[in-house]
Amino acid sequence: MKRRDFLALSSASAAVSLLPMQASALSSAEAEVLVNSVVADINKVISSGKSLNGMISDFEKIFKRYGDVSFIAGSALGPDARRLSGGQQNSYVSAFTGYISRKYGKRFNEFAGGRIEVNGTKQVKNYYEVNSTAFLPGQSPFAVNFLVSNRTGKNLFFDMVIEGISLRLSEKSEIGAMLDKNRGDLNKLISALKTSG
Amino acid sequence: MTLFSRLRQRPVRAFIPMLLVGGLLAGCASNSTVTSAEIYDPREEANREVHELNLAIDKVIFRPVSNGYGTFVPENGRLIVSNFADHLSLPADIVNNVLQGDLKGAGSNSFRLVFNTLFGFGGIVDPSSAVHVPRRKTDFGETFHVWGVNEGAYVELPLLGPSTERDTVGTILDFTLDPVSVLLPNPEKYIGTAANVADRLGDRYDLRTTIDSVLYESADSYAQARSLYLQNRRFELGVEVQDDDLDPFADPFGG
Numbered sequence: 001m002k003r004r005d006f007l008a009l010s011s012a013s014a015a016v017s018l019l020p021m022q023a024s025a026l027s028s029a030e031a032e033v034l035v036n037s038v039v040a041d042i043n044k045v046i047s048s049g050k051s052l053n054g055m056i057s058d059f060e061k062i063f064k065r066y067g068d069v070s071f072i073a074g075s076a077l078g079p080d081a082r083r084l085s086g087g088q089q090n091s092y093v094s095a096f097t098g099y100i101s102r103k104y105g106k107r108f109n110e111f112a113g114g115r116i117e118v119n120g121t122k123q124v125k126n127y128y129e130v131n132s133t134a135f136l137p138g139q140s141p142f143a144v145n146f147l148v149s150n151r152t153g154k155n156l157f158f159d160m161v162i163e164g165i166s167l168r169l170s171e172k173s174e175i176g177a178m179l180d181k182n183r184g185d186l187n188k189l190i191s192a193l194k195t196s197g
Numbered sequence: 198m199t200l201f202s203r204l205r206q207r208p209v210r211a212f213i214p215m216l217l218v219g220g221l222l223a224g225c226a227s228n229s230t231v232t233s234a235e236i237y238d239p240r241e242e243a244n245r246e247v248h249e250l251n252l253a254i255d256k257v258i259f260r261p262v263s264n265g266y267g268t269f270v271p272e273n274g275r276l277i278v279s280n281f282a283d284h285l286s287l288p289a290d291i292v293n294n295v296l297q298g299d300l301k302g303a304g305s306n307s308f309r310l311v312f313n314t315l316f317g318f319g320g321i322v323d324p325s326s327a328v329h330v331p332r333r334k335t336d337f338g339e340t341f342h343v344w345g346v347n348e349g350a351y352v353e354l355p356l357l358g359p360s361t362e363r364d365t366v367g368t369i370l371d372f373t374l375d376p377v378s379v380l381l382p383n384p385e386k387y388i389g390t391a392a393n394v395a396d397r398l399g400d401r402y403d404l405r406t407t408i409d410s411v412l413y414e415s416a417d418s419y420a421q422a423r424s425l426y427l428q429n430r431r432f433e434l435g436v437e438v439q440d441d442d443l444d445p446f447a448d449p450f451g452g
Contacts, residue, residue: 074449082451089450103410110406127445138272139403149445158445164432165425173424177417196416 028121031128031148056105068156076171095193102197238351267402282396284320288376297343302333338367359426
C-alpha cells in the first residue's frame with residue numbers, strides 16, 4: 001500500500017518534471033491516492049488513543065507531508081505575504097504550520113470512533129477536488145472536500161472544505177484579524193502565531 | 198386529514214404577505230450580486246454592536262443554560278427533542294419545497310411527516326432516516342434564493358446570529374407563516390417554538406467546542422462568524438462561489 005502510493009507519487013512527479021506547466025499531469029486517480037493516504041493517516045491518529053500533544057504532533061506531520069503548507073500559509077496572509085523577506089517567509093510558514101496543527105489537532109478527539117470515506121474526484125480548472133464524507137458517531141454525515149494540486153511538482157492538498165467552509169478562506173479572515181491586532185507588523189504576527197491555536 | 202387540506206391552502210394564503218415581502222427584498226438586494234467569495238457588509242459597525250450583545254447573551258445565558266441542558270438531559274433525550282423539533286418543521290419545509298418547485302424534496306418530507314408520525318411515536322423517533330428518506334431541510338430564505346433574490350448585505354441579528362438581508366426576511370416568514378403555529382390552537386402553537394429553542398440549546402451543547410473556539414478564541418470573532426456563516430450558507434444553497442485567488446499555481450509570496 002505504502003509502496004504503491006510512493007510509486008504513484010513518484011511517477012506523477014516524474015511526469016511533472018517532463019511537463020512542468022501541465023496541471024493535467026495530475027490525474028484524478030492520483031489526487032484520490034493522495035487523499036486516501038491522508039485519510040488513512042488521519043484515521044490512524046484518531047484510533048491511536050494518543051495524548052493530546054501526541055495527536056497534535058502527528059497531525060503536524062500529516063499536514064507537512066501531504067499539505068502544500070507554503071501555499072496555504074501564503075494565501076491565508078493574502079497580499080501582505082509579498083512584504084515578507086526570505087527569512088521572515090520561512091519563519092511565518094513554520095509558525096503558521098504549528099498554529100494550524102495545534103488549532104485543528106486538539107480537536108481530533110472529537111473524531112474518535114468516526115471515519116472518512118472518499119467518494120470521487122472532479123477536475124476544477126487546474127486542480128482536483130476530491131469529495132469525501134465524514135461519518136462521526138451521533139452526527140449526520142457531512143461533506144469534506146480536499147483540493148489537490150501538483151504546483152510544487154508533488155501532489156499536495158492546498159485546502160480542505162467542510163460543508164462549504166474552506167480552511168484557507170476561514171484562516172484568511174483570522175490571520176488578517178491577527179495582523180490588524182498587531183498593527184500590520186509581520187514579526188509580531190509571527191510571534192503571535194507561535195503561541196496561538 | 199384537516200391538517201393536510203389546510204396545508205394545501207397555505208401557499209395561496211401565504212402568497213399575499215409574500216408579495217409585500219417581495220417588494221421589500223427587491224429594495225434591499227438591488228445593489229449587490231454576491232456570488233463570489235466576497236463579503237458585502239456595509240453596516241458592519243451596527244452589526245458589530247449586535248455581535249457584542251450576542252456575545253454577552255451567550256456568555257451569561259445561552260452557554261451556561263445549554264451546558265446545563267447537555268449535562269442534565271442525556272444524549273437520547275436530546276435526540277428525541279431534536280427529532281421532534283425537526284418533525285414539527287416538516288410542514289414549513291414542505292410548503293417551501295413546493296414554492297421552490299422541489300417536488301422530490303416535498304415528496305421526501307411528506308413521506309417523513311406521515312411515516313414518522315405513525316411509526317416514530319408522533320415524530321420523536323426518526324425511522325424515515327433508517328429507510329433512507331433523509332430530511333430536505335429548507336426555509337423561506339432558500340425559497341427566495343431559488344426565486345432569484347440575491348443574498349443582499351450581511352446582517353447579524355440579535356439572539357439569532359449571522360444572517361443576510363434575504364435570509365432575515367426569510368426568517369421572519371419562517372416564524373410567522375409556520376403552519377404548525379398558524380394552525381394549532383393557542384397553548385399548543387408554542388410547542389414548535391419550545392422544541393426549537395430546546396433543539397438550539399442541544400446544538401449549542403453538541404457543537405460547544407467549535408462555537409466556543411469561534412466566539413471566544415478567534416482574533417476577531419465577528420469576522421470569523423461572518424466568514425463561516427456565509428461560506429456554509431452559500432454551500433447549503435448550492436451557490437457557485439468564484440474564488441478569484443484560488444489559483445494554486447500562483448505564488449502567494451509573489452516570487
